[in-house]
């Protein structure tokens with residue numbers, strides 16, 4: 001049986017996905033949460049989407065807090081701005097604000113690229129949902145995980161990917177990190193019901 005937590009191989013990669021974004025000092029556009037939020041508003045994001053972004057960001061900040069404590073070498077701005085922009089496609093596919101569906105994912109990437117958004121950010125429109133089918137960075141995995149935990153959803157496969165990638169980046173054993181990270185995931189997810197309440201605007 002194949003190991004579901006093994007890193008993706010070249011055969012797993014969709015042709016158009018390219019390589020995951022790279023170095024920590026990579027400059028991105030928009031470069032800040034403020035600029036990304038302004039862009040989202042200018043593109044016509046409804047209040048519900050802006051609230052969703054705020055709630056996912058709340059979960060994301062918890063993950064980034066521990067990442068900083070662990071000295072995890074990641075680009076935290078990429079995670080923060082990625083969270084703001086990950087569902088930009090729902091501006092075009094408003095039905096997916098309430099119902100599941102993946103139409104907003106490629107449309108969001110195209111929308112952002114047309115606005116001059118960095119490809120490393122625009123691809124998060126795809127990777128936050130398709131992380132298991134693409135080569136993705138740890139930053140992208142953290143966006144995807146924030147998008148689950150905010151509403152109280154635990155995803156064992158995604159969490160294990162995050163733990164494994166974090167361990168690799170820190171040159172530590174995944175089991176050394178498991179309890180600390182798993183407890184954090186549980187704690188963030190525990191606020192899911194309250195956040196879901198707040199998401200109804």
Ligand SMILES: [Fe+2]
Nearest residue numbers: 056086087147
């Ligand atoms: Fe989302």
